[in-house]
Amino acid sequence: MRNLALVLGDQLSHTLSALDDFDDAQDRVWMAEVNAEATKVWCHKTRLVFFFSAMRHFRDELSDAGIAVDYHELTSDGRKDSGPDFASVLTASINRQRPEKVIMTQPGDWFVQDEIEQACDAAGIEIEVREDRHF
Numbered sequence: 001m002r003n004l005a006l007v008l009g010d011q012l013s014h015t016l017s018a019l020d021d022f023d024d025a026q027d028r029v030w031m032a033e034v035n036a037e038a039t040k041v042w043c044h045k046t047r048l049v050f051f052f053s054a055m056r057h058f059r060d061e062l063s064d065a066g067i068a069v070d071y072h073e074l075t076s077d078g079r080k081d082s083g084p085d086f087a088s089v090l091t092a093s094i095n096r097q098r099p100e101k102v103i104m105t106q107p108g109d110w111f112v113q114d115e116i117e118q119a120c121d122a123a124g125i126e127i128e129v130r131e132d133r134h135f
Contacts, residue, residue: 003101004101005018005019006030008112011132012055014061018105028069029070030071031055033073086119090120095123102116102127106129
C-alpha cells in the first residue's frame, strides 16, 4: 500500500486535504473511534452517538464509492476494541497494512497530531501533515 489517509471524526469531507491525490488502487482511508477521545472531555451520550453515526455514514459513502476504508469501531466490550487511543489503533493498522506513508489533515487538537506523529515515528513510517483548508 502506498498511502494511509487519515480522516478524523471532525473532518468528514470529500474535499479534505488528506484525500488530495488519493488513488483508489494504491491508497486506503483510515478512520477510528477511540475511547480516549470519546471520554477526554465530558459530553452527552447523544452527542457521541450522533458523532459516531456521522463517521460511520461517511465510511459507508466512501466504501460505496469503491474506496477502501480501514475503520475501527468502539464496541460495548472495550476488551474487543482495537485500542484505547489513536496511537495504539494506528500502530496496529500500520503493522498490518505497512503503508509507505501516512497522510493527515492538520487536526484541530494539537495533542491528537502529536500522538499520531509519535506513533508513525515509532513505526518508522513517514507522515505528511497537510493544511486544513476549512478555515
